[in-house]
Amino acid sequence: MPSGTIRDFHGFKANEDAEALRKAMKGLGTDEDTIMKILTARSNAQRQQIKVSFKTQFGRDMVDDLKSELTGKLEKAIVALMIPSSQYDAYELRHALKGAGTDETVLTEILASRSQAEITHIKKVYREEYQCELEDSITGDTSGYFQRMLVVLVQANRDPDYKVNDVLVEQDAEVLFKAGELKWGTDEEKFITILGTRSVAHLRKVFDKYMTLSGYQIEESIGRETSGNLQRLLLAMVKCVRSVPGYLAEALYNAIKGAGTDDSTLIRIMVSRSEIDLLEIRKEYRKNFGKSLLQAIKGDTSGDYRNTLLLICGGDDE
Template sequence: MSTLSVPPVLTSPQHDAVQLYKAFKGFGCDTGTVVDILAHRDATQRALIQQEYRTMYSDELTKRLSSELSGDLKRAVLLWMHDPAGRDATIVRQALTGDIIDLKAATEVICSRSSSQIQVFKQAYHAKFGVHLEHDLNFHTSSDHLKLLLAYVSITRYEGPEVDRAMVDKDAKVLYKAGEKKLGTDEKTFIHIFSERSRPHLAAVSIAYHHMYGNSLKKAVKSETSGLFEDALLTILRCAENPAKYFAKVLHKAMKGMGTNDTTLIRVVVSRTEIDMQYIKAEYQKKYRKPLGDAIHSETSGHYRAFLLALVGPNH
């Protein structure tokens, strides 16, 4: 469920484009107006505003935003202006080829998306960057982590709710044999099952595994694998069981301790606002006994804070 609040009476994209143009004119940018408009428009409206802006001023709105805004606010707003597939493509491309290689971020985006989302974002990736996602993965990742990601982005998984019980029990047994039961780990089996099975199926395997062996499948993954390969498997499993809980955890980690990982905070807030932020907020409150909005409020400031809080919506 989305937390985006759009005004009950919407102004036209043309009117928004004019207001934004006015906000940029003169000395300094009226950042408050920019935040007020863009933080309350959905993906379709944002695309239309960009179209109108281009038509009226022969200029790219994103280019103008890029020169008028700065710092974390600029990064958040520019990421927000994309459609979901374009955004995922941009995040992964930056994570794989930017100044700071962030394989954790690339892994999170890929392993938390559904099969159909991945197909669309692979097309966007190629259209935007003239290179296939698989090519960049091959170049920047390695070993079992690479094998899992390549399988995960190329296999079409079933997205319905039905689960085959016999198959679930069989997978639980096979995973036990490939991991806890043997010396060393048969990574190929983990890659095969985690990349090919649907989310409801994997969630059922996790429950069956616990029933059969008294240990959680998550714990087995943690003790049998390590590094980015472990991260990828856990992301797939956690998103199969409860994606909102997974993202609540990612957000908490980004904000706890000294300093804030703003890249992660921006990525998750911006890319989940129109999908399941309502559920993420509920999970956050449940697990950390604190509203997500309060956590964001104490870790951020200025227009950047205002923008993120507008996206996640009020606490109640």
């Protein structure tokens, strides 16, 4: 059951929306309010229809017009809303891999939190858009165990959820215990194989068993036994096994807190999860950080950009 904040708009008419948006962008000055209100109240599928209607009626590319009328963070958020979801993930991964430095945070967040079906679709879109394989881009731009864990994730070959074998649960928990806490140095490969290939339901049981065996939460052991990008990726994976909305709520919290907001992360999560589980993310945010996501956004952003995020957020949980 999707628990997004944005759904199909009832009584949707692509032509009327296209006309209203053209009017909002035509002539002197831009009517940002109309742009925000229409685009945050339509599903992504409906926005694609508006885009087609816009071109049909006016012979203009709506996204190009939006880019020329808007600036800064508002432009980034609105343009993100106009990209189909798998294409948006592919685009973010491409930009995280291409250019001067690699943005490991983006790779970790997207590949740890997406389902097998989503990753399969992202790979297909990536191939079509950039004429190369996502895996090749990853191996060309990352290294070591971090790279190997990403490559395993990109295979999207996790066991199906109905496969939970209690004997294997016990074995996996022991293997992880021996590979980490009981070993001088860490056998990273065991962590990579088990965390990357077992089903979510299976791994939840493994984590419980691990706690019984070792007296530690698996997160504590990963924190002690690994470091750097690999550690961050393994921890993200464990958090996503426990709860994807919980993991993304924490990512939003980290993007908002502190000096300066990480707007790229804020926009990416708000937009990419708006039709999937943003209501769940809001719930987790409220539960874990003692304030609502809406209040956090209000306190940390401003202007039309803030209003756009608030509309996507879709309500308060105070």
